[in-house]
Amino acid sequence: xxxxxxxxxxxxxxxxxxxxxxxxxxxxxxxxxxxxxxxxxxxxxxxxxxxxxxxxxxxxxxxxxxxxxxxxxxxxxxxxxxxxxxxxxxxxxxxxxxxxxxxxxxxxxxxxxxxxxxxxxxxxxxxxxxxxxxxxxxxxxxxxxxxxxxxxxxxxxxxxxxxxxxxxxxxxxxxxxxxxxxxxxxxxxxxxxxxxxxxxxxxxxxxxxxxxxxxxxxxxxxxxxxxxxxxxxxxxxxxxxxxxxxxxxxxxxxxxxxxxxxxxxxxxxxxxxxxxxxxxxxxxxxxxxxxxxxxxxxxxxxxxxxxxxxxxxxxxxxxxxxxxxxxxxxxxxxxxxxxxxxxxxxxxxxxxxxxxxxxxxxxxxxxxxxxxxxxxxxxxxxxxxxxxxxxxxxxxxxxxxxxxxxxxxxxxxxxxxxxxxxxxxxxxxxxxxxxxxxxxxxxxxxxxxxxxxxxxxxxxxxxxxxxxxxxxxxxxxxxxxxxxxxxxxxxxxxx
Amino acid sequence: xxxxxxxxxxxxxxxxxxxxxxxxxxxxxxxxxxxxxxxxxxxxxxxxxxxxxxxxxxxxxxxxxxxxxxxxxxxxxxxxxxxxxxxxxxxxxxxxxxxxxxxxxxxxxxxxxxxxxxxxxxxxxxxxxxxxxxxxxxxxxxxxxxxxxxxxxxxxxxxxxxxxxxxxxxxxxxxxxxxxxxxxxxxxxxxxxxxxxxxxxxxxxxxxxxxxxxxxxxxxxxxxxxxxx
Numbered sequence: 001x002x003x004x005x006x007x008x009x010x011x012x013x014x015x016x017x018x019x020x021x022x023x024x025x026x027x028x029x030x031x032x033x034x035x036x037x038x039x040x041x042x043x044x045x046x047x048x049x050x051x052x053x054x055x056x057x058x059x060x061x062x063x064x065x066x067x068x069x070x071x072x073x074x075x076x077x078x079x080x081x082x083x084x085x086x087x088x089x090x091x092x093x094x095x096x097x098x099x100x101x102x103x104x105x106x107x108x109x110x111x112x113x114x115x116x117x118x119x120x121x122x123x124x125x126x127x128x129x130x131x132x133x134x135x136x137x138x139x140x141x142x143x144x145x146x147x148x149x150x151x152x153x154x155x156x157x158x159x160x161x162x163x164x165x166x167x168x169x170x171x172x173x174x175x176x177x178x179x180x181x182x183x184x185x186x187x188x189x190x191x192x193x194x195x196x197x198x199x200x201x202x203x204x205x206x207x208x209x210x211x212x213x214x215x216x217x218x219x220x221x222x223x224x225x226x227x228x229x230x231x232x233x234x235x236x237x238x239x240x241x242x243x244x245x246x247x248x249x250x251x252x253x254x255x256x257x258x259x260x261x262x263x264x265x266x267x268x269x270x271x272x273x274x275x276x277x278x279x280x281x282x283x284x285x286x287x288x289x290x291x292x293x294x295x296x297x298x299x300x301x302x303x304x305x306x307x308x309x310x311x312x313x314x315x316x317x318x319x320x321x322x323x324x325x326x327x328x329x330x331x332x333x334x335x336x337x338x339x340x341x342x343x344x345x346x347x348x349x350x351x352x353x354x355x356x357x358x359x360x361x362x363x364x365x366x367x368x369x370x371x372x373x374x375x376x377x378x379x380x381x382x383x384x385x386x387x388x389x390x391x392x393x394x395x396x397x398x399x400x401x402x403x404x405x406x407x408x409x410x411x412x413x414x415x416x417x418x419x420x421x422x423x424x425x426x427x428x429x430x431x432x433x434x435x436x437x438x439x440x441x442x443x444x445x446x447x448x449x450x451x452x453x454x455x456x457x458x459x460x461x462x463x464x465x466x467x468x469x470x471x472x473x474x475x476x477x478x479x480x481x482x483x484x485x486x487x488x489x490x491x492x493x494x495x
Numbered sequence: 496x497x498x499x500x501x502x503x504x505x506x507x508x509x510x511x512x513x514x515x516x517x518x519x520x521x522x523x524x525x526x527x528x529x530x531x532x533x534x535x536x537x538x539x540x541x542x543x544x545x546x547x548x549x550x551x552x553x554x555x556x557x558x559x560x561x562x563x564x565x566x567x568x569x570x571x572x573x574x575x576x577x578x579x580x581x582x583x584x585x586x587x588x589x590x591x592x593x594x595x596x597x598x599x600x601x602x603x604x605x606x607x608x609x610x611x612x613x614x615x616x617x618x619x620x621x622x623x624x625x626x627x628x629x630x631x632x633x634x635x636x637x638x639x640x641x642x643x644x645x646x647x648x649x650x651x652x653x654x655x656x657x658x659x660x661x662x663x664x665x666x667x668x669x670x671x672x673x674x675x676x677x678x679x680x681x682x683x684x685x686x687x688x689x690x691x692x693x694x695x696x697x698x699x700x701x702x703x704x705x706x707x708x709x710x711x712x713x714x715x716x717x718x719x720x721x722x723x724x
Contacts, residue, residue, distance in 0.1 A: 080704055087699075088549040095538045096609075128536070129608040193710050197703040205713035215525035218698050219532040236613060239531035280709075467714060 002278040003300060003311040005320050005463060006188065006208035006351055007246060007270065008329040010339045011181055012451060013357040014410065015267040018179035020044050020140065022259035029258050035237025037102035037127050040139050041244040042183040042259045047394065048155040048169065049142045053098040056230040057343065058156040063092035064228030065191050065346030066284065073285050073347065075195055077225035083197055092225035100137040102127040146177030157393040165387045176385035178357040183259060184231040184244035185350030186210050188275065189284045195226035207272065207463065208351065209246045217241050228346035252465035260460060271327030271461035272320060274300045274311055284347045291344040292402050299334050323463035328450055329353065336447055338406045345397040356395050356403050358410040359386065381407045412437035416444040501679055503662040509686030516689035517697060530695035536609040544603050548596025554589035558643065563654055566647035573644045582643045590633045597626055621691045624684050631677040639671050
C-alpha cells in the first residue's frame with residue numbers, strides 16, 4: 001500500500017442551474033490572454049448536447065483516453081510506439097474548428113463610420129486573424145438546446161439508446177435536459193501526462209494536481225489528443241499546452257478554486273482523499289463494468305488505523321490526514337456512493353465525481369392540457385424524463401446500476417425530508433423508500449445536510465499545502481526577498 | 496582570402512553561435528524552446544507539409560552524417576556502380592520529398608490568413624534559407640554527380656580539419672560553385688539555427704520511450720534538502 005493524498009471534487013448536478021458563473025470566474029483569472037481566448041478550462045454543457053469541443057465524447061474520432069490491448073493499458077492516440085512516427089503530425093489532433101474561432105467586435109466602427117442612412121454596426125472580427133468572420137460556433141453554442149435536431153441530436157451518448165427511447169427524448173412534451181459542468185478531472189491515471197514526449201506534464205505528488213511545465217513543453221501536442229475530456233488546450237500564440245491548474249495558488253492559501261468559490265448553486269465540493277497509488281494500473285485495467293467500483297476501492301478509509309499508519313509512513317502530514325477525514329468528497333463517493341466519475345470507461349481514473357441529477361417532473365403536457373402528473377409527489381425513477389440509460393452512458397460506463405443507486409438514494413432522502421417537514425408522506429412510505437435505497441435515517445439526514453444546508457467550510461475542506469516548508473528545504477526564502485515571486489521570468493512571446 | 500573567410504571564419508562563427516546561443520537560450524529562456532506547431536490552426540495542409548519535409552530532411556541529413564562519420568564505408572559501398580547509383584537516387588528522391596514538403600509549408604503560410612498570424616519575419620528568413628539550401632542540394636545532386644563519393648573523400652576531411660582546429664581550405668577550394676554555395680548556406684543556417692524555431696530539433700531526444708508512464712513530482716524531495724550553513 002502506497003498512500004497518497006489527492007484533491008478530489010464532487011459536483012451535485014441536481015443543484016446546477018447552468019449559470020456559467022464558474023466558467024466566467026475561471027476565464028477572467030486565467031484565460032483572457034492571446035492564444036487562450038478559446039480555452040474554457042471550466043465550461044458548462046447542456047445534456048443532451050454535443051459539448052465542447054463538439055462531440056468530445058466520441059473517442060472513435062478524437063482517440064482520447066486509454067484502451068485495453070491484450071489486457072495492457074495503452075493510450076488510444078499516441079502510444080509509445082506510435083509517438084515516434086507521428087511526432088511531426090499528430091493524427092488525432094483536434095483543430096480550432098472543433099472548438100470555435102474566438103471573436104470580438106469592431107467597436108471602433110461605431111465611432112468612425114461616415115454619416116449615412118443606417119446605424120453603423122460593430123461587425124464581428126476574428127481574434128486570431130483580425131478579419132471579419134461569420135460566427136458559426138462558440139462556447140455553449142448549444143446551451144439549453146435539448147431537443148434540437150441540429151445540436152442535441154448529435155450527442156454521442158444517444159447512440160446507445162433504443163430508437164423508441166431516443167424518439168421519446170425529443171418529443172416536445174417530454175423535453176428535458178440537465179447541465180454538466182466540466183473541468184480538468186486531475187486524474188489518477190492521466191492520459192495527458194502519460195503521452196507527453198517531453199515529460200512536461202506532471203502530477204504533483206502532494207495533492208495530485210496535474211500541471212504543464214511551461215518551460216519544458218515543446219508543442220508536440222500529444223496531450224491534447226490524449227486527454228479524453230479535451231481539457232488540455234493548445235495555446236496557438238505561445239506554442240504551449242495549457243490546462244486547468246485547479247487554482248493551485250489559491251489552494252495553497254486555503255482558498256477553493258475560483259470556479260468552486262463562485263458557484264451560485266453551491267453544487268461544488270472539494271476535499272482531499274487518500275488513495276493507494278500502488279494499485280492505479282491494476283484498477284485502470286479492470287473490465288469496463290467494474291471500473292466504477294474498482295475506482296471507489298482505490299480510495300482508502302481515512303479513519304482506518306492501518307491507512308493512517310501507512311499514510312504517515314509515506315510522509316503524509318497529520319493535517320492532510322485530518323482534512324481527508326473531513327472531506328465531503330469521501331462522503332459522496334465512498335460512504336454514500338452518490339457520486340460517480342464521468343465516463344469512467346476512458347480509464348483515466350478521474351477525480352471529479354458527479355451526483356446524477358434527479359429532476360422531479362411535477363407536471364406534464366397532454367396535448368393542450370397541462371396536468372399535474374405527480375399524485376405521488378415524486379415520479380418513479382424509471383419514468384424519469386431523462387432516460388436512465390442515457391445517464392448511464394455518461395456516468396455509469398453504460399451500466400444503469402450505479403446511476404440508479406444514486407438516484408434511488410436521493411429519492412429516498414426527499415421522501416424522508418418530506419415526511420419530516422411537510423408530513424404528507426407517512427413514516428412507513430419514507431422508511432420503505434429508505435430501505436429500498438440502502439439508506440438509513442441517519443445517513444439520509446447527513447446527505448440532506450451536506451446537500452442543502454452545507455456551509456462554505458463544509459463544502460471546501462482544503463488540506464494544508466505546506467509549500468512554505470517544502471520550499472525552505474531547497475531554497476532560502478530570504479535569498480529571494482524582493483525578487484519576482486510569480487509570473488513569467490521572460491516574456492511569453494514568440495521568437 | 497575569400498576562401499578563408501567563407502570556409503574557415505564562417506564555419507567557426509556559425510559553430511560558436513550555434514553552441515553558445517543554443518545553450519544560453521535553453522538555460523535562460525526555456526519558455527521559448529518549442530516547435531511552435533501550427534497544426535491546431537490548420538490540419539490537412541499541415542500533414543502534406545510537415546510530414547514529407549521532416550522525413551525527407553531526416554533522410555538527407557542521415558546520408559550527410561554518414562559521409563562525415565564513416566567516409567570509408569561510404570566509399571567502399573560506392574565502389575560498385577549499382578550501389579553508387581542506388582545511393583545517389585535515394586538521396587535525390589529524399590531531397591525532392593523535402594522540397595515538396597517545404598514548398599507546401601511555404602504555400603500554407605502564404606495562403607492561409609490564420610498562418611500569417613503565427614509566421615514572423617524570422618520564420619520567413621529561415622524558410623528562404625532552407626528553400627535555397629534544398630534547391631542547391633538538388634541541383635548539386637543533378638549537375639555535380641556522385642556527391643556521396645566526393646563528400647566522403649573531400650568534404651568530410653575538410654570538416655574534420657575544422658573540428659580538429661587545423662582548418663585546411665584546400666579540400667573545398669577546388670569544389671564547383673554550386674557545392675560551395677551549398678556549403679556556405681549550410682553554415683548560415685547553422686549560425687542562424689539557435690535564434691529560430693529550429694531550436695526544437697535539439698530537444699527531441701528525451702527519455703519518453705523509457706520513462707515510467709506517469710510523471711509524479713514532489714515538492715518535499717528529501718534528497719535535495721538544503722544543507723544548513
